[in-house]
Every structure is written in C-alpha cells, then in structure tokens.
Amino acid sequence: MPHIWPIGGGKGGTGKSFLTGNIGILLARQGFKTLLIDADLGAPNLHTIIGLPYPMISLSDFLNKKVTTIQETVLEIPIPNLFLISGARNKLDIANLAYAQKMKILRAILRLDYDYILLDLGAGTSFNTIDFFTISDSGIFVCTPEPTSIENTYRLICSVYVRKIRQVLKIDRFRNLATEAETRNPDAVIHNPETLLNILKDINPEEGRMFERILRAFQFKLVINQVRRQDNPKIGALICKIIEKHLGLKIQFIGKVSFDERVHETVCKKEPFIDKYRYFQATLDLEPIVKGITGMTDQQAVAL
Amino acid sequence: MNGPGDQNFYYLLEVAFNASPFEIHHAYQEMYQLYAEGSLATYSFFPRKEREEILAKLNEAYSTLIDEKKRSHYDQLLVERGILEEGRQYYRNQKTWSLMYDSKRTNTDTALSVRNELKAIVSSNRVIQEILTHDVLSGKDLKRIRDELGVSLEMIAEMVKVRIVFLRAIEEDQFEKMPSRMFLKSFLRAYAQCMGLDANIVASHYLKRIEE
Numbered sequence: 001m002p003h004i005w006p007i008g009g010g011k012g013g014t015g016k017s018f019l020t021g022n023i024g025i026l027l028a029r030q031g032f033k034t035l036l037i038d039a040d041l042g043a044p045n046l047h048t049i050i051g052l053p054y055p056m057i058s059l060s061d062f063l064n065k066k067v068t069t070i071q072e073t074v075l076e077i078p079i080p081n082l083f084l085i086s087g088a089r090n091k092l093d094i095a096n097l098a099y100a101q102k103m104k105i106l107r108a109i110l111r112l113d114y115d116y117i118l119l120d121l122g123a124g125t126s127f128n129t130i131d132f133f134t135i136s137d138s139g140i141f142v143c144t145p146e147p148t149s150i151e152n153t154y155r156l157i158c159s160v161y162v163r164k165i166r167q168v169l170k171i172d173r174f175r176n177l178a179t180e181a182e183t184r185n186p187d188a189v190i191h192n193p194e195t196l197l198n199i200l201k202d203i204n205p206e207e208g209r210m211f212e213r214i215l216r217a218f219q220f221k222l223v224i225n226q227v228r229r230q231d232n233p234k235i236g237a238l239i240c241k242i243i244e245k246h247l248g249l250k251i252q253f254i255g256k257v258s259f260d261e262r263v264h265e266t267v268c269k270k271e272p273f274i275d276k277y278r279y280f281q282a283t284l285d286l287e288p289i290v291k292g293i294t295g296m297t298d299q300q301a302v303a304l
Numbered sequence: 305m306n307g308p309g310d311q312n313f314y315y316l317l318e319v320a321f322n323a324s325p326f327e328i329h330h331a332y333q334e335m336y337q338l339y340a341e342g343s344l345a346t347y348s349f350f351p352r353k354e355r356e357e358i359l360a361k362l363n364e365a366y367s368t369l370i371d372e373k374k375r376s377h378y379d380q381l382l383v384e385r386g387i388l389e390e391g392r393q394y395y396r397n398q399k400t401w402s403l404m405y406d407s408k409r410t411n412t413d414t415a416l417s418v419r420n421e422l423k424a425i426v427s428s429n430r431v432i433q434e435i436l437t438h439d440v441l442s443g444k445d446l447k448r449i450r451d452e453l454g455v456s457l458e459m460i461a462e463m464v465k466v467r468i469v470f471l472r473a474i475e476e477d478q479f480e481k482m483p484s485r486m487f488l489k490s491f492l493r494a495y496a497q498c499m500g501l502d503a504n505i506v507a508s509h510y511l512k513r514i515e516e
Contacts, residue, residue, distance in 0.1 A: 151348040238338060238345035246349070 002114045005293060006039070006132045008160075009142035010152030012123035015225040016040075016142050018263060019289075020120040021049035022274045026290045028081035032115040035074065037085045039132050040122035042095025044087025051270045052077060058089035062108065063101050070108035083114070097128055106135045116293070123152075125159040133160045134167055140221045140293070141251075143239070145231040150239065153222075161193040161215060161249060165200075168214065177203075194248035216250055223289055224256040254292030257285040312382060313365035321379075321388060325370055332366040415463050415498075422453055423500030429453075436501070441509040443477040446495070450475075453499055464494040471495060479514065 007020050020036055027034040038046035038059070047055050055075055062070045075084045087094075097105075109117060121129050133139050139160070143153040166174040180199050185192075193215065201208030224236040232238075236253040243251050260282040266273040274283045314321055317331045339346055339358050350358070368374045382388035426432050431452050435445050450457070457475070461468040470491055473481035482488050489507050496506035 145344065147344060147347040150344060154349055232344065235345055242338070242346055242349060 001110075002035075002112060002117045003138065003293075004109065004117045004119065004136040005138055005140055006119040006121055006136055007140045007142060008121040008129060008133065008156055009149070010123065010125065010154075010156035011144075011149040014142045014144045014149050015257070015263075016123075017046050017049050017120050018267070018273070019140075019142055019223065019225060019257070019286075020118050021046060022272060022283075022286055023290055023293065024082055024116075024118050025050065025079055025272055025274055026286055027116050027118075027294070028079055030290070030294070031081065032294070033081055033083075033113075034116045034118065035083045035085065035112060035114040037109065037117060037119050038087035039119040041087055041090055041097060041128060043122060044090060046120045047075075047084060047086045047088050048270055049267065050077065050079070050082075050084065050272055052084065052086070055084075055086040055088045057086070059085055059087050059105070060090040060094055063094075063104065064091075070105070070112065095122075095128065102128065102131055106131070110135060125152075125156050127163075130156070130160050130163050134164060137217055138219045138221070140223055140254075142223050142225050143236075144226045145224060145228075145235050153239070154243075157220070157243065157249070157251070158193060158247065161247070162196065164215070164218075165193065165196060165211065168211070192247060194246065197248060212248075215248070218250065220249070220251040221254045221292055222251055223254060226259040227256045228259045252292070255285060255289040257289070258282045312387060313369055313378065316361060316365045317369065319369075323369075325372075328366070328369045332362065332370075335362055336366075418463070419498060419500050421500075422455070425453055426500045436505070439509065440513045441506060442513060443475040443510075446506070446510070447475040449501070450499060455499060460495060460498050464491075464498050466491050466494060474510075485511070 007016050009016050017038075017040070024034050024036045036046060036050070038044040040046070041059070044058075052075065057067070057073050057075065059070075059073055061067050062073050067073060070085070073085050075086055077084055109119075119132050121132055123129075141153055141157060143149050165177075169177065177196055177199060180203075181192075181195055184199065185195060197208060197211060197215070200211055222236055222240055224239075227233070233256070236256055240251050240253045243249055258281040260273075260277070260280060262277055262280070263273055263282065266276050269276075274286065277283055314323070317328060317335055319328055319331045323331070336359065337343060339350075339355060339362065341355065346355075368378050379388060383390050426449075429452055432449050435441070435449055438445065450460075457468060457471055460466075461471055469481065470483060470487075472478075474488070474492065474495065483491065489511060492507040492510055493503040496503045
C-alpha cells in the first residue's frame with residue numbers, strides 16, 4: 001500500500017502545486033518512488049511546476065478508456081524516482097466528474113505501487129476536491145498567514161471531516177444528524193465535527209465512540225506557506241491548537257515555508273525552485289516538512 | 305468551550321495547578337490575544353456570541369486566579385469537587401528587587417557635588433596640571449587624568465548619559481568607533497565637565513589632534 005497524501009488548502013494560490021512539486025522532488029531524491037497526481041482536474045498545472053514540456057497523456061485518457069490501466073498514464077520525468085500523472089489534456093468538462101468515474105480513479109490510485117503518492121488538489125470544498133481526502137487517513141493542508149486563507153482552511157478541514165462522518169453514516173442518518181445539530185445550535189457558522197460527534201454520542205454512545213476512534217486515527221498535517229518576515233511565526237501552531245481544542249480533531253503543524261519572490265521567477269521559467277535555489281530559505285524550510293511526511297528522524301534519513 | 309477534560313479555570317488558561325501569578329498573567333495574555341476579535345488564528349472560527357463568551361470566561365478565570373484570596377477560595381472549591389488535592393502550594397514568585405540604576409549617583413545634586421570635589425583635586429594635582437599645559441590632548445592623556453582622579457569610566461557614562469563604547473573610543477583613540485564630529489565634541493565636553501575640567505580646552509585640544 002502506498003502512502004497517499006492529498007494536498008489541499010481551501011483557498012487558491014496558497015502554493016499547493018508548488019509544494020506538491022517540490023516536496024515530490026525531495027522525496028524522490030531521498031530514494032522514495034514517488035508519484036505526483038494532478039488531482040486539480042479542472043485546472044491542472046502541476047506538470048509546469050516541475051518543468052515538464054506539454055504532456056501527451058493525461059488522467060482523462062484513463063477515464064475515456066483510451067488506455068486500460070491508470071499505470072499507462074504515468075509519465076516518466078527526467079528526475080529519477082519521480083513520476084507524474086498529469087491533467088494537462090483533461091477534457092474541459094472534467095471538473096464536474098460523475099461519482100462513478102471519481103470512484104474509478106480513487107480505486108485505481110489505491111492499487112498503484114509507489115512509496116508515496118502526492119495528490120495535488122484544487123481550491124474550494126467541492127466534492128471533487130474533498131473526496132480525494134477520503135481515500136487516505138493522511139492529508140496536508142496548505143495555508144498562508146492571511147485571514148482569507150485561514151478562513152478557507154478551517155472550512156475545508158471541517159468539510160473533510162464531515163464528509164468522512166457522512167461516508168460512514170450513509171446519507172439518511174447523516175441528514176437526521178445534521179438537522180439535529182441545526183436545531184441545537186442555530187447560529188453555528190460551520191458544521192462543527194465535534195458537535196456532530198457529541199450529538200452522535202448522545203443518540204448512540206457506542207457508535208459515537210467508534211467514530212471518535214476513526215476521526216482520531218487521521219494524521220492530518222498543516223503547512224504554513226508564504227511566511228513573510230513580519231508574520232507571526234507561531235500562527236501554525238496556534239491554528240492547530242484551535243482545531244484540536246474546538247473541533248476535537250488531531251492535526252499536526254509540520255512547518256512553515258518562507259515567502260520568496262523568486263518562486264514567481266522559477267514558475268515563469270518552468271524550473272523547479274529547489275533545483276535552482278538549493279540553499280535559499282524556502283528550500284531549506286521544505287526539509288522539516290518532508291521529514292514530517294516520512295515520519296523519519298534525522299538518523300534514519302542519514303542511514304538511507 | 306468545547307474540549308475534553310474538566311473545564312476549570314486552570315484548564316481554560318492552560319496553566320498547571322501550581323502556576324505562579326507571573327505564569328498566570330502571561331498565559332492569560334496569550335490566550336486573550338488568541339481569542340480576541342481580530343486574531344488571525346481564530347479568524348472566522350467563532351460566531352461573535354461564542355467568541356464573547358470565551359473571552360468573558362477567560363477574564364473570569366484570570367481575575368480569579370490572579371487574586372490571592374479569590375484563588376485560594378477557588379482552590380478550596382476544586383478540592384471539594386475532588387479535582388485538586390488539599391495542601392497544595394504554588395510558587396509565589398517572590399523575587400527580591402534590585403536597583404537597575406543608582407539614583408544617588410545620577411542625581412543632579414550629587415553629580416554637582418562630585419564635580420566640585422573633582423575640581424578641587426584637579427587644581428591641586430600636579431600631574432593633571434602638567435598634562436593640561438599640553439597644546440594637544442590625546443586619549444591617553446585623558447585617561448591619565450581620569451586615573452589620577454580615581455573615577456571609573458562606568459561612573460562617567462552613567463553621570464553624563466553617554467554610551468561607554470564612545471567614551472572608551474575617545475580614551476583609546478579609536479577614531480573609527482567615534483561618532484560624528486558634532487557628537488564627539490559634545491561627548492568630550494560632557495566628559496571633561498564631569499571630571500571638573502575646562503570643557504572648552506579639553507574639547508578643542510583633543511579635536512585639534514584629530515584634525516591635524
């Protein structure tokens with residue numbers, strides 16, 4: 001089974017594709033067979049971040065049965081150990097994917113044989129985005145230290161959890177739960193997973209406890225991107241604290257990435273940032289994040 | 305507030321039961337900033353009403369725990385509820401205070417009397433008089449005068465409110481560390497005055513050497 005890491009963030013432009021591409025390269029360099037999947041179906045651009053010329057085969061070729069297995073859509077990249085499933089030639093209407101097709105992709109991804117699979121997700125909280133979170137127990141949320149991004153990150157995290165609850169509960173019983181929550185707390189902004197859980201515990205204590213176990217098994221991570229010098233360095237830890245305390249969900253802050261003007265330049269030149277600016281702060285910041293993903297200590301990394 | 309565990313004031317402020325008032329104060333400041341209107345980390349997270357409730361609770365917790373009487377009363381309550389063990393002590397943080405500056409020394413009146421004392425020594429000390437007859441004064445000369453008077457550089461710095469690095473630069477003739485000419489002149493004057501010397505003579509004789 002590969003480690004699957006969906007990378008999302010709610011708001012657009014927070015650096016999801018940038019981080020997916022560069023973290024992927026770092027993982028590949030450490031010797032892990034790594035696959036990047038451009039799961040931002042409607043607005044794919046991951047191939048550009050890692051500097052691949054216009055790809056000839058895409059995810060939609062698998063859906064259209066042009067190729068029979070998803071493995072055939074995997075592109076070879078000049079970087080050893082790194083592979084890509086691009087979305088560059090997706091049909092224009094693919095963003096509105098039918099449920100069955102989405103399931104087909106998800107099932108196919110689960111059968112792939114890689115050490116790490118990074119899913120670059122699109123902005124927003126549509127089912128097409130958050131359903132990619134449901135195939136894995138892990139996930140990375142990318143957020144910038146701005147109210148707009150933080151607002152959307154909270155919303156995405158809640159959506160993902162509520163979607164998971166809904167997946168297990170099935171639609172009818174979930175609707176009952178939601179109405180119950182609505183009557184108890186009419187002015188809540190977001191469906192608070194913890195409230196849902198508490199109500200569930202009230203109704204059926206056994207089931208509630210089971211859910212609690214499921215929800216706490218998730219290992220979600222938070223990355224703060226584009227941190228400028230004047231930003232509060234503790235903001236990532238504070239966000240995780242708020243989520244743990246008030247949503248009852250476990251989420252770990254695995255690192256911040258400094259803002260760098262040169263990112264724009266490397267994206268324009270279609271070169272990977274970490275190759276061109278090897279010893280710049282933003283590149284160095286990625287190392288602890290990769291460690292947070294692999295869960296490896298320094299010594300283990302050296303042994304490799 | 306949602307969350308596991310008991311919702312007592314210590315839990316709210318995230319401090320240990322034996323936290324000192326100092327720790328409680330800081331914990332409160334941090335928590336208040338986290339939940340305050342306009343905090344980035346909790347932006348859009350709470351409806352207004354809920355946010356106000358949380359802040360009110362934090363205020364209540366703080367005002368109780370920071371007051372020694374109220375706190376011991378509250379602790380008693382916790383003991384009755386079986387949350388806290390009896391006879392627990394917290395560190396009261398009684399640090400003894402110490403002077404940062406000695407106002408006796410920097411006081412204007414004392415500075416004046418010190419200067420008058422030094423003036424008397426200057427006029428009667430032969431070594432100093434001999435040095436002052438020089439046409440040009442170097443940092444070494446100034447230091448010798450100061451040594452004759454038995455005054456420390458630290459004391460001068462404190463009296464004339466000039467950073468000691470500048471005074472040391474003057475005495476050691478480290479031109480690259482000196483401030484601009486205007487500041488240097490006024491520092492020299494203050495330095496000389498403080499030791500009961502003639503400010504004009506010292507400043508002009510010292511600067512003459514630099515300008516040569």
